[in-house]
Amino acid sequence: MPDANPDQPDPANPDSPERAYSDFTRSLNYGDYLRIDTLMSAHQPVTQAHDEHLFIAVHHVSEVWLNLIVQELRAAMTLLSAGVTDTPLKMLSRVVRAQEQMTNAWEVLKTMTPADYLQFRSAFGRASGFQSAQYRMMEFLLGNRNAMLLRPHQHRPDLYGPLEAVLNAPSLYDLALRLLSERGLDIPPSVLERDFAQPYIQDEAVLAAWLTVYRDPERYWDVYELAEKLIDVEDNFRRWRFNHLTTVERTIGFKTGSGGTSGAGYLRKALDTVLFPELWQVRTEL
Template sequence: MAAGNDPRSTAPDPPPGPDAPERARLDFARRSSYGDYLRLGTLLAAHQPLTAAHDEHLFITVHHVSELWLDLIVRELRAAMDQLAGGVTDAPLKGLTRVVRAQEQLTAAWEVLKTMTPAEYLQFRHAFGEASGFQSAGYRMVEVLLGNRNPTLLRPFEHRPDLHGPLQAALHAPSVYDLTLRLLAARGLPLPPEVLERDLAAPPAEHPAVLAAWLTVYRDPQRHWDLYELAEKLLDVEDHFRAWRFNHLTTVERTIGFRAGSGGTSGAGYLRRALDAVLFPELWQVRTQL
């Protein structure tokens, strides 16, 4: 038998190829690993079900993941708004596109939660008492930045100055739509003082001058291309915001029917009414008037 074919041969194994797993770093005693960088121990330790119900972990996971996406959306909205305040129109499009992609993930999360049946939900529903997504500071901040403003909705955070303070500041600052309208005015599109100097803490009101300005943009998109693109991107954001709200409603109806919500609202009825909120009304109206 040839030496090379002898199974008892003591010849050393060939070195691993460049694509072999042995080429990866395997010793992290003194290096920062994936789990270290992401602080996965802290993240996963936050998953603390209060009951033995199997689906409570799913419920917590979906809401934890949603809060992370909401945090990212707030960050991207603020960056885009800073750029708009500086008169920049092209760079915010990337940030707003990222917002839309994150909104898609938020909406998809409801599909995972829908795999939980009403009977499974009721196994742990009692455990979280009056806790409710109505009290999500992340979601409320997204609403405020987008212009859906109601001071009453900030009251659940009054006991937490670290949450209430930033929300109050955002409530009295321009929304993304306010900044967009100021940009239209800076480009010479006529907008009256009652639009540009409105009470920022109040919900936006439809105004014929705003519609007229957008009609100017939409009737000559080549001349106003960056404003036209910005308007369409804002509409993408509102479109996905509506989709998230609608999927939230159907998830609630499928899981608890028309029971009252844990946070004191009527539940599905409150969510259905919230569907009527319009963030950028003139951007929807302009399609009818073209």
């Protein structure tokens, strides 16, 4: 018997594309479910420059990843505040993977040369990633607190309100320290009841508590695992910032940023930020 012609449709073959659904008059298809038309309609370059398409695409994709990161951080923090530690580890692992995707996006953007960028840079005026509400939300949830960073969102109460609320609430690290206290480790009231809108300051008693955990991980396994996952998150946070810096330097050098900061100088200084200081210091003390 001759073999079936692979170029001819065969509805009886379970692997044939002919068996795929084709009538979507009464159900959602791929584009409907994901609202692809709406997504693509947001992609609106303001110049004819070829690389503006790349620039917008990379930033759109990054905002989608930021949205996922914020959702996962919020969910993990809700569970941690209730004393649950296992499920948040999975959520934080997802945060780490999403961070990796965001970091890799800079590699795509680096294919844009300085001459390419200058063809459209002036067209978007003062718009800057510095004004990303989702990035700021992620930073606030992770504990990088600065009330001044709310100012670019004053004209949008729908953005300003949620950001202000998170600024004044415990961060991811604050919740981890509460768990240490609940496990019987000595965390000072001045740390547990601090002004959360202020940047966290390293504390020797907190360092001592983490040392206890790291010297006896079997006894404190859940918070030990959480600590290592926090290190993963901050490690990737630093990598994203470093790739951001190098992308800016190779594209505009040390020109002032479109959002009004010093550009590369501001980003280089931001590399000094440490979110979970005792978790890094504990490695030296062990």
